[in-house]
Amino acid sequence: MQDALAISCPHCGESFSLAFDASEGSAEFVIDCEVCCRPMNVTIQVNDDGEIETLDVVEE
Template sequence: MPHLPTADIACPYCGETITLVVDDSAGDQRYVEDCHVCCRPIEVRVSVDDDGMVAVDAWGQDEA
């Protein structure tokens, strides 16, 4: 079974670097994941381009 890609992001609340495991088989997606350090909700957007490259954006729920 192939390994899922990971992405290191900085929590928009506490600033700690956390590692997200990304399920790229679902294509583009948007979801909420709690910070593993401070437990606050982080909005996550995963984009998969035509070549299969994964990009991850993350921001706090209080950001526009």
């Protein structure tokens, strides 16, 4: 099941939606901002019940 997460770019501050499938478990990846195109590191921690516990977005 995919969740739509609202994230804010740590560079420009703009918000956009990110699709994430919590049933796949925790993840860490680098994506580019849809607005300013600068990279950011996204870390998502998922608990044993498949619920998102933490979402961290920092500059790459």
